[in-house]
Amino acid sequence: MLDAKFVRENLDLVDKAIASRNVTWDRERFVELDKKRRDLITQVEQLQAKRNKESDAIGTLMREGKKEEAEAAKADVSDLKNKIASLDEERAKVEEDLHNLMAAIPNIPDESVPLGSDDSENVEVRRWGQVPDFSFKPKAHWDLGPELNIIDFERGVKIAGSRFYLLGGMGARLERALINFFIDMHMKVGFKEWWPPVITNADTLYGTGQLPKFEEDLFHVAPDFYLIPTAEVMLTNIHRDETLDGSKLPLLYTAFTPCFREEAGSAGRDTRGIIRVHEFDKVEMVKFATQEDSFNQLESMVEEAEACLQALELPYRVVSLCTGDIGFSAAKCYDLEVWLPSYNDYKEISSCSNCTDFQARRANIRYKDPEKFKGTRYAHTLNGSGLAVGRAMAAIIENYQNADRTVTIPDALVPYMGGVTKIEPEDSPVAKS
């Protein structure tokens, strides 16, 4: 949510910013509703002031025993009351309209975000690692995984449905190893670990910007509940409606959760493998920062996500998303893309965003620091994957595969795999026909 006052005073800037995202807004309607709202507030409050004053006077008359005068005054105020009620109703309507309009406006991209209309215009910032050069024909993880009996797509579909998969044996163990490894990485640099619920409510989803605009991306599980699409939702909302101590910022939070996405409208995209599924595991990082510090914190968050990929020795690149591609709540966003031999390309494995005060205004997350400034300010919120576990597994299987159909475990992960250094094909209990 943008600040109505800011929008009012920077109409042209907002116009340009929104256009750069390839979306539109109703500028005229904003100006009209904003003006109307303030006019109505002034009118209502003037009448209320009058009512309050006259009611006080009635109180005085009553105490003095001047009953008749009091009765006469009552009739007057009664009249006022009706006027206030109808004006106030109008005000509420205008405020609701304005709020709905504002809630659908995306965040303003930071000046440093490259201009562009879609992902083809994202800008590569840097690359790390050596893309593997196989002496044999490498397999895609959706072929190799089932061959090793560690990923089972057919049974995943059988026991849950399409876009679900099942991990077995060392596949399941690798999933668990990655989760623990990522969380330990973050904790080493000062992140606090959390365990949130994965079911949530509309207020929470509104706070981080999933609602009202993106309901179709979510699993709606009961009249008032949704499955979270990312732990960002829970971690950021931890401090909803709270005022933080500015001297304690930044707060660094991390959590592992499964993430649930309807993936409506993505039929036909990434249909093979474990790249795009309804349920996947992710370790998430969230930061609460001061207004001055948030863009520095974005850079260090990206570095933290990179550290995970570097520790696993997976080749990747960092991309600065262009204005047309950054998310609704973000002012700036970097994607980390890991090399996937099956795609012969880099594929998103982490997305790190600075949402500035956009989510904080919706979720009412503020901070104060009397040493530094008067009053309270909206905090800046950041989130980033560190990392998407399923995609990390796919990257490991594909980048670390050997000619003999085995997969080497990256050194950093070996302690988390109970000393296992290599995944070998696993037995199947199914009778051979």
Place this chain on the structure above:
RNA sequence: GGGGAGAUGGCAGAGCGGUUGAAUGCGGCGGUCUUGAAAACCGUUAGGCGCCUUGCGGUGUCUCAAGAGUUCGAAUCUCUUUCUCCCCGCCA
């Protein structure tokens, strides 16, 4: 699921339908005293929104879980919702 009790400022805890945005205590901040500290004493100590103001600030309004209602006037009365606590039942 059944029954009962609650929800007031950072915390604790008063509150008769009419100078109660809210007593009192604690905590926080500023000051007096002191070589310093403690104690004592004095003062101060919410937020949202609108308007005025270069700024300091001023002013109006709203907020005592949320929403609706009664009333000239509601923290106080009525209804609904949410949440918390206790007892019983069920249960990983």
